[in-house]
Amino acid sequence: MKTKADTQKQTVSSRSTGSQQERLVTRVTLLRKIYRVLLNTGRTYAAFNERDRKLVHSFGPVKEILDPMSGYGSLTRYCAEHGIQSYCLEYNLPQHLWQTLCHPSNTAKYLESCQLMLSWKKRWPGTEIRGIASDDWFPDESIRLLLNLLDLSRKAIERTFDGDQANLSIALLLPFVGRLSCSVQGDIVTHVKKGGICVYAGWEDDFELYLRALVRTLVRITDASVSKAHEIIRGDARTFRFPKKRFGAMLTSPPYPNHRDFVSMFAPEHAFLDVLKVPGSVTSRRAAEQIIGSNFVSERPTFTPTTQTAKTFLESITKLKRNETAIRHDRQYYIPYFENYFADLETAYRNIAPALKSKSEGYIVVVNNTHRNLLIPVSEVILEIWQSLGFNASISTSIEAFHVGTKNPRARGLRARHTEHVVRIWR
Secondary structure (H helix, E strand, O other), rough: OOOHHHHHHHHHHHHHOHHHHHOOOOOOOOOOOHHHHHHHHHOOOOOOOOOHHHHHHHHHOOOOOEEEEOOOOOOHHHHOOOOEEEEEOOOOHHHHHHHHHHHHHOOOHHHHHHHHHHHHHHHHOOOOOOOOEEEOOOOOOHHHHHHHHHHHHHHHHHHHOOOOHHHHHHHHHHHHHHHOOOEEEEOOOOOEEEEEEEEOOOHHHHHHHHHHHHHHHHHHHHOOOOOEEEEEEEEEOOOOOHHHHHHHEOOOOOOOOOOHHHHHHHHHHHHHHHOOOOOOOOOOOOHHHHHOOOOOOOOOOHHHHHHHHHHHHHHHHHHOOOOHHHHHHHHHHHHHHHHHHHHHHHHHHHHHHEEEEEEEEEEEHHHHHHOEEEEEHHHHHHHHHHHHHOOOEEEEEEEEEOOOOOOOOOHHHHEEEEEEEEEEEEO
C-alpha cells in the first residue's frame, strides 16, 4: 500500500520526465545567462566541477565538511547526495540566496510554491509596453512588474513555508529579475553593463519557462538528496565567528584574481536587492562591503600582504618593461588590486584556521591566471599562508587549461594559461 509520501515523491519525479530539449533553458529566452546555465547544469562560472566535488571522498569517513567560501552551494548538493553534512558560508547575497533556493530541506516546499505561481498565471501583472530604453538598471515599469511578482511569491511562500518568508520569496524571484533589467551582457558571463533596452514582449513566457525549469531543478535535488542536515550562512570569511575546532574536513575555493568580482557579475540582482533595501546588497562601492577579489580599489584602503611570495610577485610587476600607460595602470589599479586580494586571503584563512580540529584535512581548489606574462602565484601564496598557520601544505594535483576565462579569446601562450591547482592542507 502506497503512503502519502510515496505518492508525493512519484508525483514530483514524474515532473522531471521529458526530452532533453524540454529540460534546457535555451538561448532564445532573455533570462540572464548566469541563471540559465545554473538551471540547466547546476553550476556556472567558477563553481566546483565534478572532479572537484569528488575530493569529498578523499577525506574518508567524515560527518561534516566546511566550505567557508561556498559560492553557489554545489558542495551542499553533493554532500546531500552522499549523506554527509556540510557547513557553508557565503558573503555574496545573490549566491547565498541561490543556495537557499536549492537547499535540500527547502526544495519540496519550493516545488509547491512554484506550482502555485504557475496556477496563478491569470494573476500575473500585465503591461502594454513592448519595450523601453533606460540608463537605469530597472525602469519604473520593471519595478512595478517585479514588485507585483514578489507579492505573489510571498503569498505562495506563506502557504508552504514557516520562518523567514521575506528572504525565501526573494530567493524564489531573484533568478528572474535580470530578465526585466536594462542591461547588456558581455562576451563572457562575468561582464554585464548597466543601461540598455528592456523587452517586455514575451516576459510572461520567460517567467513561465523559468518556473518550470526551476521545478525540474528542484525535482532533481529532491530526488537525489539523502540528507538535509546542511547549514548555509551568509557571512564574510574574514570576520565571521566560526565555531572553534568543529571541522575535521574542508573543501573550498577562493575567488580567482581575474579583475572581475562577483558583485559585478550579479550587478542587476544587487540593484534589485538595493531597491528592496535588503541588508547585504552592494550596488554602490561601499568599502566595508567589498568581497574578496573586489575590482573596486579607488574607494577602499590598500592592505599590504605579509606572505613573501605575494611580496615577490608584486615587486616583479614593478620591474616589468612596459610603456608609460601600463606603468600608470599597474600603479593605480593592478598593484593595489593584487595587494588587497592577497591580504584578504591571508585574513580569511587566519580566521578560518581555528575552526579546524587538531587533526584535520582540507582541499583548496585554485586557479593561477596571468598578468602581463607573469603567473599570478595564488596557489603558492595559499601554501605559504597555511604553512605559517602550523599546517602541512602541498600541491595535490595540477591541471593546465588554456583560454579559460580570459578576456582576450585571441590570447596565446603564457597569457592564455590558466592552471588549476588543488592545494592539500593537513595537520
